[in-house]
Amino acid sequence: MIRKTLRLFPILIFLFPAILLSFFVWNEYTDSLNPVTSSQYSNEISNIFYVDQGHRVVALSPSTSDNQLNAYLYQADGSQYEGEVSMDSNIFMEHLAAYYKDQLLLTVKDQENDAHAYMLDTATKQLTNLINQPLSITSYLSSDSYMWRNQIIFAQADQSGQYDAFIARIANGKFQYINLQDGSYFKGQRPTSIDAVSDTFDNAGGTIPMFNVSLADSTTAYISGILDDKGNIDVYYHPEKQDNTFEAEDLAQLQFRKHFGTQSRPVIKINSTYPVQAYTYSQDDDALAVVPTPKPVYDAQLFLLNDHEILLAGSTTPDPVKGKRSGYVYNEQTKQSIDVSALLANLSVEDFNNNELRFYKESGSLLIYYSYEDHGGGWLNTDTKKTASLQTDAVQRWQLNGQTGALSDSPSVHGFLAFVGQGGALVINWLIWLVIPVLMILVPLLLIPLLRYRKKRQLSRGIVVDAVITRMKETGTRINEQPLVDFTIAFHMENQPRELHIRKVISLLNAPSVGDTVMISYDPARNKAIFVSENDDVPLPQEAPEPELIQNATLQRIDRIDSVQRAEALVLHFEAGGQHYDIPVVQSVGFTYRTWEQATLAVIAGTPRLFRYGASQPYRPEDHLTLQGELIYSKPYPIRSGDRQLVLMEISIQAGEQVIRRMNSLFVQDAVLRAMRIGMTVPVSVNRYELEREIRLLRGKQGSAIVQQVEFQGTIGERPLAKITVQRDGRHYVIEQSIEPLFGVQIGDELWIAYDKQLQEAIIVKYAHS
Numbered sequence: 109m110i111r112k113t114l115r116l117f118p119i120l121i122f123l124f125p126a127i128l129l130s131f132f133v134w135n136e137y138t139d140s141l142n143p144v145t146s147s148q149y150s151n152e153i154s155n156i157f158y159v160d161q162g163h164r165v166v167a168l169s170p171s172t173s174d175n176q177l178n179a180y181l182y183q184a185d186g187s188q189y190e191g192e193v194s195m196d197s198n199i200f201m202e203h204l205a206a207y208y209k210d211q212l213l214l215t216v217k218d219q220e221n222d223a224h225a226y227m228l229d230t231a232t233k234q235l236t237n238l239i240n241q242p243l244s245i246t247s248y249l250s251s252d253s254y255m256w257r258n259q260i261i262f263a264q265a266d267q268s269g270q271y272d273a274f275i276a277r278i279a280n281g282k283f284q285y286i287n288l289q290d291g292s293y294f295k296g297q298r299p300t301s302i303d304a305v306s307d308t309f310d311n312a313g314g315t316i317p318m319f320n321v322s323l324a325d326s327t328t329a330y331i332s333g334i335l336d337d338k339g340n341i342d343v344y345y346h347p348e349k350q351d352n353t354f355e356a357e358d359l360a361q362l363q364f365r366k367h368f369g370t371q372s373r374p375v376i377k378i379n380s381t382y383p384v385q386a387y388t389y390s391q392d393d394d395a396l397a398v399v400p401t402p403k404p405v406y407d408a409q410l411f412l413l414n415d416h417e418i419l420l421a422g423s424t425t426p427d428p429v430k431g432k433r434s435g436y437v438y439n440e441q442t443k444q445s446i447d448v449s450a451l452l453a454n455l456s457v458e459d460f461n462n463n464e465l466r467f468y469k470e471s472g473s474l475l476i477y478y479s480y481e482d483h484g485g486g487w488l489n490t491d492t493k494k495t496a497s498l499q500t501d502a503v504q505r506w507q508l509n510g511q512t513g514a515l516s517d518s519p520s521v522h523g524f525l526a527f528v529g530q531g532g533a534l535v536i537n538w539l540i541w542l543v544i545p546v547l548m549i550l551v552p553l554l555l556i557p558l559l560r561y562r563k564k565r566q567l568s569r570g571i572v573v574d575a576v577i578t579r580m581k582e583t584g585t586r587i588n589e590q591p592l593v594d595f596t597i598a599f600h601m602e603n604q605p606r607e608l609h610i611r612k613v614i615s616l617l618n619a620p621s622v623g624d625t626v627m628i629s630y631d632p633a634r635n636k637a638i639f640v641s642e643n644d645d646v647p648l649p650q651e652a653p654e655p656e657l658i659q660n661a662t663l664q665r666i667d668r669i670d671s672v673q674r675a676e677a678l679v680l681h682f683e684a685g686g687q688h689y690d691i692p693v694v695q696s697v698g699f700t701y702r703t704w705e706q707a708t709l710a711v712i713a714g715t716p717r718l719f720r721y722g723a724s725q726p727y728r729p730e731d732h733l734t735l736q737g738e739l740i741y742s743k744p745y746p747i748r749s750g751d752r753q754l755v756l757m758e759i760s761i762q763a764g765e766q767v768i769r770r771m772n773s774l775f776v777q778d779a780v781l782r783a784m785r786i787g788m789t790v791p792v793s794v795n796r797y798e799l800e801r802e803i804r805l806l807r808g809k810q811g812s813a814i815v816q817q818v819e820f821q822g823t824i825g826e827r828p829l830a831k832i833t834v835q836r837d838g839r840h841y842v843i844e845q846s847i848e849p850l851f852g853v854q855i856g857d858e859l860w861i862a863y864d865k866q867l868q869e870a871i872i873v874k875y876a877h878s
Contacts, residue, residue: 129538134524136534152619153500156485157205158184158477159212162496164230165485166212167503170201171582177201177216181230184496186506191233195226199579199622200785202249205479206258207468208281213238215260215278217249223262225278238283244271250786251743254333256309256317257412258468261333263319265299268746273299275319275331275341284335288321293331293343297323301673302331305357307377309333312410312418313388313440314373316342316364320357322673328353330360334368342367353876354812354858362391373440376418378408380810383426386410401436401445409460413469413476416441421452421460421467428457437469437476437490448476450495451488459483461767463740464787570629572640575599576780577624578607587613595620597637598780600714601630605751605777608637623785655710657719658684663705670747674852674877677747677754680718682709689716692749692775696849699820699828715777722822722829733799737761737792740769742784751778756850759790766803773850774826798845805862805871811836813870815857834859834870841870851875 155168167180177197181190196218197203204215208227215225223243226235245252246266254261258279265273265288273288291297301322309317317333330344344360365371374388376399383406386399398404401420408422418438425431433452436445459465464481474492479485486497528535579596586592595610610628620626627640661684669677674697682689689709695701701721710719741758748754752775761768770792776784813834821829827846832853834841841863847853853875860874 126538129534133528133534133538153503154201155203155479155481156498156500156503157212157479158485158487158496158498159207159228159230160210161475162487162489164190165498165503166228166230167500168203168214170197175199175219177203177214179214179228180503181233182503182506184498186502189506190230193228193233193235195224195235200248204249204253204255204260205466205468206255206260206278207470207477210470210473210475213260213278213281215249215253217245221245223249223253225260225283227281238278238281239276240283241285243274243276243285246271247744248742248786251741254304254309254317255412255466256333258414258470259334261317263302263304263333265302265321267300269298273302275302275333277333277335279334284339286335286339286341288331291323293341294321294323294329295345297325297327297329300324304333305330308361310377310410312376312412314365314370315375315377316361316368316370318357318360318364328356330357330364332364332368336368354860376410376440378410380806382807384408384422386420399438400443401438402447403434405434405436406431407457407460411467413437413467414471416471417469419448419467419469419476421455423457446490448488448490450493451476451478451486451497454486454497455480570631570637571601572627572629573599573601575626575628575637577620577622577626580620580622583611590614597626597628599628599630601632604714606630608635610637610639612639623788655712655717655719658689658709658711658716660684661689661707661709663701663703663707666701666703669749672745672747672754673850675849677749679749682707682716684709690750691716691718692752692754693718693826694754694773694849696828696847697852698818698854699830699849699852718823718826720823720825722820732793733796735761735763735792735794737770737790739784739786739788739790742786744781749775752776753778753781755781755784757790759792761792761794763799763803766806768799768802768806771848771851772827773848801869802871805864805869806873808862808864810860810862810873812858813841813861813863815853815855815859816840818853818855832872834861836861836863839865839868841868843870843872845871847872848875851877 153167153169157166159166163184165182165184167182169178169180171178175197176194178192178194180192182188183190195214195216197216198219202217206213211230212228213225214228215223217223221244223239223245225238227238228235243262245262245264252262252264260278262276274285275288276283276285288299299321303320305318305320308315319331319333321329321331323329328346330346332342335341342364344363346356374390374396376386376388378384379387379395385404385406386408387395388397388399389395399420403424405420405422406426407428408420411419411421413419416439418440419435420438421435422428423431424434433455434449435452437448438445459480465478467476467478469476474490475487476490477485477487482500484497484499486495488495575597576599577595578598581594583592583594590613592611593614595612596607597610598605598607600606614620628637629640630637661682663680664683665681667679669679669692672694676695678693678695678701680691680693680701682691705722707721708719710717737759739757740760743756745754745756754773755776756771756773758769758771761770813836815832816835817833819831821831823829824846828849829846830853832843834843841861843861857876859872859876861870862873863870
């Protein structure tokens with residue numbers, strides 16, 4: 109005991125004056141600062157936009173602690189911070205952007221589900237909300253809002269009728285709204301859903317964006333996504349039920365083009381065959397010619413800029429890996445092109461396929477801008493060819509810089525170190541008394557071993573499991589300018605869902621996000637958990653085991669929940685080995701679940717699901733691959749079973765050079781639904797042979813076909829496995845694949861297929877009612 113006291117005595121001699129001098133040095137540093145002119149800042153930059161002819165930068169920074177989306181303003185070189193404005197937002201911090209008179213328009217959604225469109229005046233630092241009435245967006249902002257030629261379009265309908273159906277848009281700095289709820293546009297019928305006809309938002313030329321409107325009497329109408337000079341939409345009413353979908357879309361598009369005066373402009377879209385280029389198409393959907401640019405653009409992507417201009421971006425060679433990035437702004441009126449390849453030089457092939465990459469150019473403006481969420485932004489002057497770009501982490505460094513940027517008038521670690529670097533008698537004395545005891549004695553002898561021991565003890569009492577971050581909230585405490593964050597995590601233990609809070613100081617440059625999968629050590633005795641890193645001395649979790657399969661489960665009862673689109677939502681009650689299992693499913697049109705039939709169930713993380721039903725092919729693990737997909741669309745339906753809600757998801761799968769999109773409806777647990785976000789990675793299990801066939805057929809020809817015969821062969825998972833015979837141009841093709849039950853397939857349906865004439869095989873690319 110005496111020896112330990114003697115060892116601590118020299119430390120105490122140095123420690124007391126070091127503490128006293130620390131107060132003096134800190135007070136002198138804070139006295140040297142200018143008065144603080146702004147509130148606390150978040151250093152996580154999610155997106156940046158250039159404005160004012162490229163002279164200023166607007167940096168968006170989400171603050172989940174108070175549900176604010178902050179916009180910081182800088183000189184474009186970072187030499188001067190000019191202020192900030194804040195916008196109310198929900199936890200997802202979604203936003204859409206457009207430009208008007210070279211100023212930025214930002215659309216967000218608050219916690220009450222109301223959308224706001226703020227015009228940012230960079231000179232006065234004022235926000236003006238262009239939406240002058242309540243505009244409720246009940247799902248994700250990205251689900252019911254659309255970008256088209258520098259316009260923001262909103263469209264929504266609620267099957268329950270609780271919220272008004274409407275279409276609205278923001279164009280040229282003005283907000284326009286049309287209420288569709290009373291059915292006056294649809295012969296008195298109330299809209300129950302509004303879905304975008306996606307290719308009309310993607311193609312250029314004379315294409316008019318439009319929506320498919322499902323009505324209460326099961327009929328369909330189409331409406332234009334834009335308004336005419338009198339502020340009205342155009343409507344094509346299609347009284348037939350569930351047939352001739354593609355023909356109806358063509359007729360609606362023809363009517364809309366005449367109404368808006370674009371029938372003489374050929375449609376421009378990207379062809380699907382190698383090498384991928386932009387073509388002009390006739391009204392009969394015949395390819396006429398490659399869009400004339402000074403040099404060919406291969407592996408092309410099309411971005412709509414304004415009423416008369418588009419951007420064609422891609423590669424200088426048919427194989428994009430071998431070529432350089434290339435792009436032209438093409439004027440559809442004058443047929444002239446402007447080379448903007450310099451703006452694209454730092455973007456990759458993958459970047460062009462990312463939905464977060466957006467380009468902006470107003471009519472008559474010389475500047476074309478781009479923003480790339482979580483990456484950066486840039487601009488190019490099409491006259492002088494001057495260009496500039498900036499990464500989000502560069503703006504984060506501006507904020508962390510104590511001499512310039514957002515924190516120049518606030519105390520910070522970087523600023524304090526700069527102050528210390530200036531020297532002075534007080535600083536020199538403080539360093540002499542501080543460096544020896546703190547860096548050479550206290551840290552090695554006390555702090556590091558103590559922290560290691562504490563965490564090792566916590567890990568020894570816990571069980572390592574995977575969890576999902578469902579919420580994040582700043583506590584207001586900052587340690588070394590790093591925020592202490594309260595995380596809400598969801599996980600399963602002993603087949604039961606659990607939710608806990610963990611507090612942790614996070615890195616400003618590598619912060620986690622809601623929806624991320626993390627590793628935790630859970631202590632059941634204390635009902636507490638800590639985060640686990642790969643460097644911690646614990647066994648890492650192994651790959652997820654195969655699901656627990658339950659064979660010969662007997663379907664004893666079927667309960668109906670509700671109708672949804674062309675299908676029925678059911679709860680199947682199975683019994684196996686004396687245990688009962690309740691599984692909600694969607695029953696496709698033409699397919700029927702029957703009591704007393706047997707199935708194979710799978711229990712995944714404590715949740716029972718349908719694995720195989722009926723006479724489908726047996727499952728062999730070696731025939732399946734697990735690929736990484738990206739969630740690009742989700743639409744929750746107001747249909748529930750216990751703690752699960754029905755959600756329609758669209759997932760993009762990268763299989764080599766081919767991108768495959770799949771729609772899948774599923775009853776999802778609430779904890780998982782809260783964590784879902786557009787862009788998140790989703791593991792997808794696919795049959796390797798079906799995948800090879802799908803890739804092969806997608807590289808071939810595509811077109812519409814009429815369903816002649818449908819046979820069901822049980823299910824794969826909860827999707828019916830169908831053998832479908834279709835007819836196109838007098839030839840029959842056979843489709844063997846699982847189908848999305850919400851859309852279903854019936855005799856007489858018109859499907860869009862990819863097909864092989866020689867093998868007479870085909871796959872469904874688009875359903876009649878998707």
